[in-house]
Amino acid sequence: MSDRPTMTTTAGAPISDNQNSLTAGPRGGILMQDYQLLEKLAHQNRERIPERVVHAKGWGAYGTLKITGDISKYTRAKALQPGAETPMIARFSTVAGELGAADHERDVRGFALKFYTEEGNWDLVGNNTPVFFVRDPYKFPDFIHTQKRHPKTNLRSPTAMWDFWSLSPESLHQTTILFSDRGLPITPMHMNGYGSHTYSFWNDAGERFWVKFHFKTQQGHEHYTNEVAEGIIGKTREGYQEALFGAIEDGRFPRWTVQVQIMPEADADKTSYNPFDLTKVWPHADYPPIDIGVMELNRNPENYFAEIEQAAFSPSNIVPGISHSPDKMLQARVFSYADAHRHRLGTHYEALPVNAPRCPVHHYHKDGQMNFFGQKTGNVDAYYEPNSVSGSAAELPSAKEPPLAITGDADRYNHRIGNDDYSQPRALFNLFNDEQKGRLFSNIAAAMGGVPGAIIERQMAHYRQVHPDYEAGVRAALKAAHGYEADTISTAAE
Numbered sequence: 001m002s003d004r005p006t007m008t009t010t011a012g013a014p015i016s017d018n019q020n021s022l023t024a025g026p027r028g029g030i031l032m033q034d035y036q037l038l039e040k041l042a043h044q045n046r047e048r049i050p051e052r053v054v055h056a057k058g059w060g061a062y063g064t065l066k067i068t069g070d071i072s073k074y075t076r077a078k079a080l081q082p083g084a085e086t087p088m089i090a091r092f093s094t095v096a097g098e099l100g101a102a103d104h105e106r107d108v109r110g111f112a113l114k115f116y117t118e119e120g121n122w123d124l125v126g127n128n129t130p131v132f133f134v135r136d137p138y139k140f141p142d143f144i145h146t147q148k149r150h151p152k153t154n155l156r157s158p159t160a161m162w163d164f165w166s167l168s169p170e171s172l173h174q175t176t177i178l179f180s181d182r183g184l185p186i187t188p189m190h191m192n193g194y195g196s197h198t199y200s201f202w203n204d205a206g207e208r209f210w211v212k213f214h215f216k217t218q219q220g221h222e223h224y225t226n227e228v229a230e231g232i233i234g235k236t237r238e239g240y241q242e243a244l245f246g247a248i249e250d251g252r253f254p255r256w257t258v259q260v261q262i263m264p265e266a267d268a269d270k271t272s273y274n275p276f277d278l279t280k281v282w283p284h285a286d287y288p289p290i291d292i293g294v295m296e297l298n299r300n301p302e303n304y305f306a307e308i309e310q311a312a313f314s315p316s317n318i319v320p321g322i323s324h325s326p327d328k329m330l331q332a333r334v335f336s337y338a339d340a341h342r343h344r345l346g347t348h349y350e351a352l353p354v355n356a357p358r359c360p361v362h363h364y365h366k367d368g369q370m371n372f373f374g375q376k377t378g379n380v381d382a383y384y385e386p387n388s389v390s391g392s393a394a395e396l397p398s399a400k401e402p403p404l405a406i407t408g409d410a411d412r413y414n415h416r417i418g419n420d421d422y423s424q425p426r427a428l429f430n431l432f433n434d435e436q437k438g439r440l441f442s443n444i445a446a447a448m449g450g451v452p453g454a455i456i457e458r459q460m461a462h463y464r465q466v467h468p469d470y471e472a473g474v475r476a477a478l479k480a481a482h483g484y485e486a487d488t489i490s491t492a493a494e
């Protein structure tokens with residue numbers, strides 16, 4: 001007798017022959033009753049689920065968050081108390097490319113984290129940049145359309161990208177990072193992660209603080225130039241998967257130093273910039289980063305699809321002591337991420353093993369597609385609430401967060417009025433040395449190939465406001481790359 005397990009149908013019945021279909025005679029005539037064959041074909045038809053509209057291509061691993069600092073005066077979150085160790089999973093990604101896109105493309109990288117805390121899952125769904133292209137979620141679908149394929153050509157469109165960016169000066173900060181060295185890290189391990197949004201902490205005394213999260217790579221920042229990356233993509237489209245999976249298999253566990261910036265609640269009215277604006281950072285000099293611990297990735301998933309493709313991160317997942325802020329983009333993502341998962345994975349996506357909390361779960365949601373668990377209320381008779389059934393799940397009033405003060409008249413405020421979109425990109429530009437600036441200019445010029453002069457000139461006006469050297473550098477690079485000169489082309493494009 002074989003010591004191998006018996007092959008079965010999904011219903012558990014033994015399969016006697018997995019090589020030959022059931023036919024009437026050796027020359028054909030398949031029988032409908034060959035359910036093994038039907039099941040096999042039907043399953044294959046259903047192996048794909050919708051890929052993520054953004055952040056489709058990703059790489060991930062499990063690890064641990066260890067807290068070494070003491071921020072207990074700011075937050076009551078158990079996972080952030082001194083000495084706490086919390087299991088977690090990370091998924092990194094590119095933004096624009098589809099599921100089969102090459103890993104080494106110039107793009108922002110997603111930096112999504114799920115911490116399985118004893119008080120519920122806490123997700124921090126950030127990027128490798130501290131800011132974003134837009135500050136109002138109303139513009140997000142339009143922005144993403146410019147990053148995806150043109151409806152007729154089915155090609156990516158530099159014209160659409162620069163048309164949108166040049167009409168949206170709040171994008172300058174993010175595009176300056178995107179076309180700088182940090183826009184093309186050599187692996188997911190060689191980049192920082194940022195929570196990007198402003199979140200909040202609250203403590204046992206009911207005090208709220210605004211907070212930004214930073215994950216500083218301990219592997220060091222390393223980047224490829226466009227030219228080197230093109231050579232790599234010619235050899236492998238899976239360079240990040242190979243690097244991350246390989247490092248963890250070899251025991252070379254990547255680590256990030258975890259930091260927070262803390263802003264007292266009342267400061268939000270005093271800063272010259274809106275601290276809830278996702279296109280802005282908080283200057284380190286004003287709000288110094290505080291080291292609070294280390295995040296390490298140390299275990300590869302056993303099944304990529306089950307554990308990474310189905311990993312569902314959402315900023316809606318917060319725990320007592322951590323909460324949201326008036327950041328408009330964050331408020332919209334609280335809806336749109338969970339909505340995307342219900343669409344891609346189904347109503348009960350949080351019950352999938354990779355997404356399931358490691359703490360007890362008791363809720364009154366019921367039934368629905370793929371409900372593979374029983375009533376989660378503590379008592380089967382308690383399938384509604386309120387009830388008088390003993391042993392059923394009850395509220396925890398002490399988990400109530402302090403009030404979030406929101407004031408102002410409801411209106412569609414012009415989010416560009418009163419916003420300085422140039423100072424922070426200028427501060428970043430001034431950090432670059434001459435070589436870094438040179439690569440910034442040539443990366444921008446390369447990305448502007450084929451863009452009409454009128455759009456280029458609109459963007460040049462923004463670079464001029466950041467720094468005259470920025471405009472001059474991009475102009476020189478455009479001339480070198482495409483023979484572009486404003487006098488000839490901008491007129492022609494009017």
Ligand code: NDP
Nearest residue numbers: 130177180182192281282283284285424425427428431432
């Ligand atoms: P600081 O000089 O105190 O901070 C500058 C930060 O810029 C560094 O800590 C580093 O962030 C980041 N940085 C350094 N070199 C590069 C580079 N080549 N490409 C991208 N980022 C780099 O000044 P401020 O805090 O006043 O910030 C100045 C500018 O730095 C900002 O306008 C912003 O563009 C950028 N920046 C600021 C961050 C912040 O949270 N304040 C975070 C990241 C960038 P890190 O330590 O995270 O690597």
